[in-house]
Amino acid sequence: MSNTQVEVMEYMKTELRKIFPTSGLFIRPRTIIGQTNIHFFYMNAAKPEDCVSGIPENDPAFMAFAIWNDRDGSFYVDAPATHGNVLRNAGIKRFNKIKGSTEMECAVKLVAWMSKHSTAFLALGLRR
Numbered sequence: 001m002s003n004t005q006v007e008v009m010e011y012m013k014t015e016l017r018k019i020f021p022t023s024g025l026f027i028r029p030r031t032i033i034g035q036t037n038i039h040f041f042y043m044n045a046a047k048p049e050d051c052v053s054g055i056p057e058n059d060p061a062f063m064a065f066a067i068w069n070d071r072d073g074s075f076y077v078d079a080p081a082t083h084g085n086v087l088r089n090a091g092i093k094r095f096n097k098i099k100g101s102t103e104m105e106c107a108v109k110l111v112a113w114m115s116k117h118s119t120a121f122l123a124l125g126l127r128r
Contacts, residue, residue: 008104008107009027011108012038023043030066035069038107041056042064042121060084060086061121062083067110070099090121
Protein backbone atom coordinates (compact mmCIF):
# COMPACT_ATOMS: atom_id res chain seq x y z
CA MET A 1 0.00 0.00 0.00
CA SER A 2 1.36 3.39 -0.98
CA ASN A 3 1.48 6.62 1.03
CA THR A 4 -0.99 8.09 -1.46
CA GLN A 5 -3.51 5.37 -0.66
CA VAL A 6 -3.12 6.07 3.06
CA GLU A 7 -3.81 9.76 2.38
CA VAL A 8 -6.87 8.87 0.28
CA MET A 9 -8.27 6.61 3.01
CA GLU A 10 -7.69 9.29 5.69
CA TYR A 11 -9.37 11.91 3.49
CA MET A 12 -12.39 9.68 2.90
CA LYS A 13 -12.67 8.75 6.57
CA THR A 14 -12.51 12.40 7.69
CA GLU A 15 -14.85 13.86 5.06
CA LEU A 16 -17.44 11.06 5.17
CA ARG A 17 -17.55 11.19 8.99
CA LYS A 18 -18.57 14.86 8.68
CA ILE A 19 -21.50 13.85 6.45
CA PHE A 20 -22.45 10.63 8.27
CA PRO A 21 -21.47 11.08 11.95
CA THR A 22 -23.27 7.95 13.21
CA SER A 23 -23.17 5.65 10.17
CA GLY A 24 -20.89 2.69 9.67
CA LEU A 25 -17.96 3.61 7.43
CA PHE A 26 -15.29 1.04 6.69
CA ILE A 27 -12.40 2.05 4.46
CA ARG A 28 -9.56 -0.39 3.94
CA PRO A 29 -6.99 -1.54 1.40
CA ARG A 30 -7.44 -4.88 -0.30
CA THR A 31 -4.82 -6.64 -2.39
CA ILE A 32 -6.10 -8.75 -5.26
CA ILE A 33 -3.61 -10.48 -7.56
CA GLY A 34 -0.78 -8.21 -6.47
CA GLN A 35 -2.71 -4.95 -6.91
CA THR A 36 -3.84 -2.97 -3.87
CA ASN A 37 -7.15 -1.12 -4.20
CA ILE A 38 -9.14 0.98 -1.75
CA HIS A 39 -12.48 -0.51 -0.69
CA PHE A 40 -15.20 1.50 1.04
CA PHE A 41 -18.27 0.07 2.75
CA TYR A 42 -21.20 2.21 3.91
CA MET A 43 -24.20 1.34 6.07
CA ASN A 44 -26.65 3.34 8.18
CA ALA A 45 -26.01 1.21 11.27
CA ALA A 46 -23.05 2.33 13.37
CA LYS A 47 -21.62 -1.19 13.61
CA PRO A 48 -22.45 -4.66 12.25
CA GLU A 49 -23.96 -5.73 15.58
CA ASP A 50 -26.76 -3.16 15.01
CA CYS A 51 -27.86 -4.96 11.82
CA VAL A 52 -30.24 -7.89 11.59
CA SER A 53 -28.33 -11.01 12.67
CA GLY A 54 -25.17 -8.88 12.92
CA ILE A 55 -24.72 -8.96 9.13
CA PRO A 56 -23.79 -5.60 7.52
CA GLU A 57 -25.36 -6.63 4.21
CA ASN A 58 -28.75 -6.67 5.98
CA ASP A 59 -28.60 -2.89 6.42
CA PRO A 60 -31.05 -1.20 4.00
CA ALA A 61 -28.33 1.24 2.85
CA PHE A 62 -25.37 -1.18 2.64
CA MET A 63 -23.12 -0.33 -0.30
CA ALA A 64 -19.59 -1.39 -1.22
CA PHE A 65 -17.35 0.71 -3.47
CA ALA A 66 -13.81 0.24 -4.74
CA ILE A 67 -11.34 2.59 -6.39
CA TRP A 68 -9.87 0.52 -9.22
CA ASN A 69 -6.76 1.10 -11.32
CA ASP A 70 -7.63 1.16 -15.03
CA ARG A 71 -5.38 -0.22 -17.77
CA ASP A 72 -4.41 3.25 -18.98
CA GLY A 73 -3.12 4.29 -15.54
CA SER A 74 -6.24 6.25 -14.58
CA PHE A 75 -8.63 5.27 -11.79
CA TYR A 76 -12.38 4.69 -11.52
CA VAL A 77 -15.20 3.83 -9.13
CA ASP A 78 -17.84 1.52 -10.58
CA ALA A 79 -21.46 1.27 -9.43
CA PRO A 80 -21.72 0.15 -5.81
CA ALA A 81 -22.18 -3.49 -4.97
CA THR A 82 -25.39 -3.77 -2.97
CA HIS A 83 -27.68 -6.41 -1.57
CA GLY A 84 -31.08 -5.28 -2.77
CA ASN A 85 -32.06 -2.10 -4.52
CA VAL A 86 -30.40 0.56 -2.38
CA LEU A 87 -30.11 3.18 -5.12
CA ARG A 88 -33.66 2.64 -6.37
CA ASN A 89 -35.05 2.66 -2.82
CA ALA A 90 -33.22 5.96 -2.21
CA GLY A 91 -34.75 7.44 -5.38
CA ILE A 92 -31.49 7.55 -7.35
CA LYS A 93 -32.08 6.75 -11.01
CA ARG A 94 -28.53 5.75 -11.94
CA PHE A 95 -24.90 5.79 -10.90
CA ASN A 96 -22.42 7.13 -13.43
CA LYS A 97 -18.95 5.63 -13.24
CA ILE A 98 -16.59 8.02 -11.45
CA LYS A 99 -13.30 8.52 -13.28
CA GLY A 100 -10.15 10.36 -12.29
CA SER A 101 -6.47 10.61 -13.06
CA THR A 102 -5.59 9.85 -9.42
CA GLU A 103 -7.12 7.89 -6.57
CA MET A 104 -7.61 11.15 -4.65
CA GLU A 105 -9.58 12.66 -7.52
CA CYS A 106 -11.90 9.64 -7.50
CA ALA A 107 -12.22 9.84 -3.71
CA VAL A 108 -13.17 13.54 -3.84
CA LYS A 109 -15.83 12.82 -6.47
CA LEU A 110 -17.18 9.83 -4.51
CA VAL A 111 -17.42 11.90 -1.31
CA ALA A 112 -19.27 14.62 -3.25
CA TRP A 113 -21.69 12.01 -4.65
CA MET A 114 -22.30 10.57 -1.17
CA SER A 115 -22.87 14.07 0.21
CA LYS A 116 -25.36 14.88 -2.56
CA HIS A 117 -27.44 11.79 -1.72
CA SER A 118 -26.83 11.64 2.04
CA THR A 119 -30.38 12.46 3.13
CA ALA A 120 -31.80 9.80 0.79
CA PHE A 121 -29.47 7.13 2.21
CA LEU A 122 -30.17 8.12 5.82
CA ALA A 123 -33.93 8.11 5.12
CA LEU A 124 -33.71 4.37 4.41
CA GLY A 125 -33.28 3.90 8.17
CA LEU A 126 -32.39 0.64 9.86
CA ARG A 127 -33.89 -2.79 9.35
CA ARG A 128 -34.68 -4.47 12.65
